[in-house]
Amino acid sequence: GAVVSQHPSWVICKSGTSVKIECRSLDFQATTMFWYRQFPKQSLMLMATSNEGSKATYEQGVEKDKFLINHASLTLSTLTVTSAHPEDSSFYICSARRGFGNEQFFGPGTRLTVL
Amino acid sequence: KNQVEQSPQSLIILEGKNCTLQCNYTVSPFSNLRWYKQDTGRGPVSLTIMTFSENTKSNGRYTATLDADTKQSSLHITASQLSDSASYICVVKEDSWGKLQFGAGTQVVVTP
Numbered sequence: 001g002a003v004v005s006q007h008p009s010w011v012i013c014k015s016g017t018s019v020k021i022e023c024r025s026l027d028f029q030a031t032t033m034f035w036y037r038q039f040p041k042q043s044l045m046l047m048a049t050s051n052e053g054s055k056a057t058y059e060q061g062v063e064k065d066k067f068l069i070n071h072a073s074l075t076l077s078t079l080t081v082t083s084a085h086p087e088d089s090s091f092y093i094c095s096a097r098r099g100f101g102n103e104q105f106f107g108p109g110t111r112l113t114v115l
Numbered sequence: 116k117n118q119v120e121q122s123p124q125s126l127i128i129l130e131g132k133n134c135t136l137q138c139n140y141t142v143s144p145f146s147n148l149r150w151y152k153q154d155t156g157r158g159p160v161s162l163t164i165m166t167f168s169e170n171t172k173s174n175g176r177y178t179a180t181l182d183a184d185t186k187q188s189s190l191h192i193t194a195s196q197l198s199d200s201a202s203y204i205c206v207v208k209e210d211s212w213g214k215l216q217f218g219a220g221t222q223v224v225v226t227p
Contacts, residue, residue, distance in 0.1 A: 042219060043204060043219045045217075095158075106158035106160070109157060109158045111156065
């Protein structure tokens with residue numbers, strides 16, 4: 001149990017376009033989902049925390065208007081990178097947990113390349 | 116300053132040999148410490164989890180230790196296999212808000 005999926009696994013887009021990444025908890029209801037970004041040879045950096053039905057909480061330095069997060073159901077959260085630029089190219093990983101204090105389960109990640 | 120420091124940054128070992136990875140942390144208050152394995156281009160997968168009162172935890176060929184007094188942990192890989200090539204990340208959970216603090220990882224390469 002506790003499987004988290006992401007779609008797509010990789011995406012290449014042109015600069016200025018928007019890209020949506022989906023994160024799904026397949027066999028449990030996730031009250032909270034997290035979005036991370038990971039640059040090469042670096043660790044995961046938390047971007048934002050989203051609770052189902054409420055606005056996401058963004059970490060300092062993360063532009064909320066650029067990285068739109070929607071957590072419309074207990075099994076789905078989406079991250080939209082708006083007006084993507086080459087510096088947004090990164091590995092985006094989501095995680096999900098059942099409730100406060102429970103383990104986070106990570107998705108397989110989405111590789112975004114902006115040309 | 117990162118609250119979780121890992122060493123070495125990378126290491127190369129021969130197949131069949133053992134190795135030990137280190138993790139020092141300053142996170143407080145402490146809830147638990149996990150070691151994750153992250154294959155290239157994949158998300159992290161949990162190997163072990165230890166709470167304050169646990170000193171050692173094994174998962175197959177992986178054995179983690181924790182010294183909560185000195186705030187140090189280690190991950191020992193026994194009889195390494197080629198499939199062990201990955202990044203190993205130490206993650207400490209804060210007790211108050213449950214926030215995860217990530218180490219930068221140790222990149223392990225197992226060669227034939």
